[in-house]
Amino acid sequence: MTKFFFREPAFPLLIETDSGVTGAMSGSDLESMISKLTFSSKRHFAVIDSNGEGWSYYPEVDTISPLAIDKKWSKKKIITFYNSFIADVETYGFVGKSLSSKRISKVIKEIIAFVNQP
Numbered sequence: 062m063t064k065f066f067f068r069e070p071a072f073p074l075l076i077e078t079d080s081g082v083t084g085a086m087s088g089s090d091l092e093s094m095i096s097k098l099t100f101s102s103k104r105h106f107a108v109i110d111s112n113g114e115g116w117s118y119y120p121e122v123d124t125i126s127p128l129a130i131d132k133k134w135s136k137k138k139i140i141t142f143y144n145s146f147i148a149d150v151e152t153y154g155f156v157g158k159s160l161s162s163k164r165i166s167k168v169i170k171e172i173i174a175f176v177n178q179p
Contacts, residue, residue: 063088063095066126070110073169075139076118077106081146084173095123107142109134111166136160136168143172 073086079099085091100106100120108116108125113136115129134142140157155175157168 062123063091064122064124066124066128068127070108070114070116070125070127071112071166072110073166073173074108074110074116075143075169075172076108077142077146082143082172083176084169086170086173107131109139109142109169111169113139113165134165136163136165139165139168139172 069088072088072091073084074091075082075084076091076094079102083094083098085094100118104121105117105119107129108118110116113134114127115131115134116125116127117129118125131138136157137160140155143155155172157163157171160168
């Protein structure tokens with residue numbers, strides 16, 4: 062079971078994996094996702110919660126910690142981070158529309174829906 066160091070992030074959240082970026086709408090989604098994905102290429106992976114706060118996931122101890130290098134993420138930075146894992150960004154990348162009128166949590170929900178579309 063994934064532990065949280067100090068406190069729990071605000072859901073939904075995005076989490077970096079060996080194969081890209083995926084999202085979790087709740088703690089139970091996070092648990093099932095972590096058990097299915099691989100986290101072996103780095104010591105820690107980026108996590109972004111719905112407040113735009115940066116976190117780190119440490120797979121060796123299965124813990125999410127608020128101690129991260131990037132503490133505050135903007136909407137544009139989140140989209141750029143997600144698109145950095147896509148080979149053909151022009152065709153398959155996420156394009157956020159009307160970003161100024163959206164909250165960060167809405168952008169994260171849209172990215173999660175974009176990731177999960179068939």
